[in-house]
Amino acid sequence: MNQHRFHIDVIGKTKIWFAISGIVILIGVIAMFVNGFNWGIDFTGGTIMEFQIGKSFDTADIIKILNNYKVKDFQVQKIGTKGDTVSIKTSPISNETRLSIIKDIESKYNLTENDLIMSQQVGPSLGAEIKFGMIRALLLASAVMFIYLGFRFEFEMSGAAVIALLHDVIILISIYAIFHITVNAPFIAAVLTVFGYSVNATVVIFDRIRDNLKIMRRSDYAKIANVSVNQTLTRSINTTLTTLIMLVLMYFLGPNALKDFALPLLIGIISGTYSSIFISTPLWVLIKNREKRRKTSNKPIKA
Amino acid sequence: MRSRGFIKFFSVVLIAAIVAYVAFFGINVGNYSISPVQKHIRLGLDLRGGVYVLLEAQGDITQDAIDKAIAVIKNRVDALGVTQPVIAQQGSNRIRVELPGMKDPDKAIEIIGKTAQLKFVGPDGQVILTGANVKDSKAVYGQSQTGVQQPEVTLVLDAEGTKKFAEATQKFIEQPIAILLDDKVISAPTVQNVITNGNAVITGLKDFQEASELATLIRAGSLPVTLKPIAYSSVGATLGPSAYNASVKAGIYGVLLILLFMAVFYRLPGVMADIALLIYILIDLIIYALFNITLDLPGIAGFLLSIGMAVDANVLIFERFKEELWAGKSIRAALEAGFARAFRAIFDANMTTIIGAIILFYMGSGNVKGFALTLLIGVISSLFTAITVTRFLLLALVDLDLTRNIKFYGA
Numbered sequence: 001m002n003q004h005r006f007h008i009d010v011i012g013k014t015k016i017w018f019a020i021s022g023i024v025i026l027i028g029v030i031a032m033f034v035n036g037f038n039w040g041i042d043f044t045g046g047t048i049m050e051f052q053i054g055k056s057f058d059t060a061d062i063i064k065i066l067n068n069y070k071v072k073d074f075q076v077q078k079i080g081t082k083g084d085t086v087s088i089k090t091s092p093i094s095n096e097t098r099l100s101i102i103k104d105i106e107s108k109y110n111l112t113e114n115d116l117i118m119s120q121q122v123g124p125s126l127g128a129e130i131k132f133g134m135i136r137a138l139l140l141a142s143a144v145m146f147i148y149l150g151f152r153f154e155f156e157m158s159g160a161a162v163i164a165l166l167h168d169v170i171i172l173i174s175i176y177a178i179f180h181i182t183v184n185a186p187f188i189a190a191v192l193t194v195f196g197y198s199v200n201a202t203v204v205i206f207d208r209i210r211d212n213l214k215i216m217r218r219s220d221y222a223k224i225a226n227v228s229v230n231q232t233l234t235r236s237i238n239t240t241l242t243t244l245i246m247l248v249l250m251y252f253l254g255p256n257a258l259k260d261f262a263l264p265l266l267i268g269i270i271s272g273t274y275s276s277i278f279i280s281t282p283l284w285v286l287i288k289n290r291e292k293r294r295k296t297s298n299k300p301i302k303a
Numbered sequence: 304m305r306s307r308g309f310i311k312f313f314s315v316v317l318i319a320a321i322v323a324y325v326a327f328f329g330i331n332v333g334n335y336s337i338s339p340v341q342k343h344i345r346l347g348l349d350l351r352g353g354v355y356v357l358l359e360a361q362g363d364i365t366q367d368a369i370d371k372a373i374a375v376i377k378n379r380v381d382a383l384g385v386t387q388p389v390i391a392q393q394g395s396n397r398i399r400v401e402l403p404g405m406k407d408p409d410k411a412i413e414i415i416g417k418t419a420q421l422k423f424v425g426p427d428g429q430v431i432l433t434g435a436n437v438k439d440s441k442a443v444y445g446q447s448q449t450g451v452q453q454p455e456v457t458l459v460l461d462a463e464g465t466k467k468f469a470e471a472t473q474k475f476i477e478q479p480i481a482i483l484l485d486d487k488v489i490s491a492p493t494v495q496n497v498i499t500n501g502n503a504v505i506t507g508l509k510d511f512q513e514a515s516e517l518a519t520l521i522r523a524g525s526l527p528v529t530l531k532p533i534a535y536s537s538v539g540a541t542l543g544p545s546a547y548n549a550s551v552k553a554g555i556y557g558v559l560l561i562l563l564f565m566a567v568f569y570r571l572p573g574v575m576a577d578i579a580l581l582i583y584i585l586i587d588l589i590i591y592a593l594f595n596i597t598l599d600l601p602g603i604a605g606f607l608l609s610i611g612m613a614v615d616a617n618v619l620i621f622e623r624f625k626e627e628l629w630a631g632k633s634i635r636a637a638l639e640a641g642f643a644r645a646f647r648a649i650f651d652a653n654m655t656t657i658i659g660a661i662i663l664f665y666m667g668s669g670n671v672k673g674f675a676l677t678l679l680i681g682v683i684s685s686l687f688t689a690i691t692v693t694r695f696l697l698l699a700l701v702d703l704d705l706t707r708n709i710k711f712y713g714a
Contacts, residue, residue: 196659
């Protein structure tokens with residue numbers, strides 16, 4: 001019987017995989033400079049109000065009310081399955097302005113205070129704090145992962161794993177820049193979770209390489225890496241599938257707060273699975289071969 | 304062998320079923336009773352509706368200032384009659400206030416954010432002193448007339464206060480003077496002596512705890528801390544439950560699809576993994592109940608994600624198991640080898656997720672901590688179920704010896 005079902009030459013096509021990721025990241029970087037990020041209220045500060053108006057309405061009427069109070073940078077959107085609910089997002093405004101707007105909208109549509117189904121205000125100072133906290137957390141997580149894997153495996157592997165995980169974070173950020181998706185606090189939670197997940201996927205392959213290095217002593221690194229990737233491919237696909245099943249349902253059936261978590265996790269987990277196979281493993285082979293060449297060229301050659 | 308396998312398998316299923324029944328319906332046996340987990344799992348504000356306010360203390364901030372501010376807010380929230388409020392310090396100079404069931408954030412901010420007002424009022428309703436007249440207040444142990452140690456609250460008044468208080472204590476001797484904070488009576492001691500030196504003592508307190516609370520409230524009214532709301536949110540009573548129902552629906556469909564996937568792809572071992580997954584979900588819910596964890600929407604997101612990831616350990620074991628079967632080993636030997644070989648990968652893979660979740664829990668902002676916590680609990684308990692429950696069930700399956708056709712083992 002076969003040792004495994006797949007015989008994909010991952011290492012032989014290393015350049016293709018690196019090119020694919022390179023292109024996505026390049027478009028992403030361009031988008032970051034051209035579009036910037038769509039920072040949500042958690043970062044910019046501002047106000048969100050949702051009124052259940054209960055009948056059809058014209059957003060222009062609400063915009064008129066906002067203009068009366070000279071509100072800058074606002075977004076008025078119909079939401080909900082029936083389209084009878086309005087979501088209003090504004091830049092930070094004073095309490096008096098906000099209360100006046102609420103009063104005007106309530107009187108225009110004969111609403112009671114129960115119809116203001118959600119309201120949120122975030123001060124502008126919190127955003128910078130969250131961003132700074134995120135960068136610190138990411139740096140700390142990278143360092144801890146690098147050290148942990150270095151001791152459990154070898155530093156060539158932990159280096160490759162950490163590069164792959166930075167790859168996943170950059171891909172995730174790129175996609176948010178390209179499609180101008182709103183970035184809120186859950187995005188940061190997702191990024192850190194992707195950190196764990198990406199390394200998790202890589203660890204399983206490296207664990208196999210660790211075993212195969214002992215069994216296949218005569219094979220070169222490329223061969224060992226290829227066999228290991230193929231042996232663990234079913235696991236990589238199946239684990240990703242069960243996680244994706246949950247995330248897809250959270251995204252399509254869950255409330256907005258769950259969507260904010262599910263979307264970045266979906267992107268990050270697909271990227272994490274991809275990078276464990278197509279980035280970290282080929283990278284490990286590159287690092288190992290380079291070391292080998294350096295060692296052999298340093299040896300005195302006997303005639 | 305078969306009967307042993309049968310006993311093993313059904314004992315796990317039976318124990319799980321009994322635990323599940325007790326967990327969801329509760330039980331009463333004699334003097335002992337366990338109420339259902341639903342009663343112990345607190346739902347977050349985003350699920351049951353309410354107001355959340357994050358306040359920042361302004362100016363020179365000491366821990367005493369924050370303690371005073373928290374004492375004042377507690378005092379006011381008590382008067383509101385809100386059930387299960389949360390008033391907690393966050394960082395060095397912030398206070399998080401959660402008021403379930405409240406609708407209007409502006410009213411909440413107005414009530415909890417206003418500057419504290421301390422008054423001493425005589426039995427005739429006239430104001431004797433205000434907070435500005437009180438220089439300090441402390442809880443101490445003093446000696447009663449019979450020489451017994453007792454908790455007391457000391458008051459030090461300024462010059463104007465000393466004069467006014469001397470007049471008042473003379474006028475109202477043997478009568479009570481009420482101390483009001485924000486128009487709520489916090490103490491009403493009876494005047495026992497005329498106090499002319501501006502150093503008063505309140506006695507008759509239950510314990511030192513009560514004395515120190517009273518002193519804190521008096522200090523809060525004498526040197527009030529200004530609080531500024533820097534973020535708030537309110538969720539209406541209808542939005543929360545509908546978000547909860549939508550999340551539960553997504554979760555149930557997700558679990559059903561995962562159960563189906565595992566059973567179809569891995570056959571008999573897959574069915575065992577399914578039983579283990581249901582036990583895993585049960586364990587998680589019991590942990591939330593035991594530790595009184597507040598489940599908010601981010602928490603639910605972490606929980607659902609952890610369910611999706613929980614079968615990973617099983618997948619790793621089963622894949623190794625299949626390889627060993629293909630290599631020609633017997634089912635029992637293949638299973639033992641599969642477990643042994645998969646364990647290291649399972650351990651290292653879970654550790655990386657645990658590291659990520661711990662960092663997120665300590666460094667993440669308040670609204671993502673719930674996610675980190677449920678994810679962390681999930682990863683740890685899935686590690687536990689994979690190496691105990693799944694293993695036990697699979698060994699039972701081998702003992703049961705239903706078939707030796709390796710196709711039924713997913714190979």
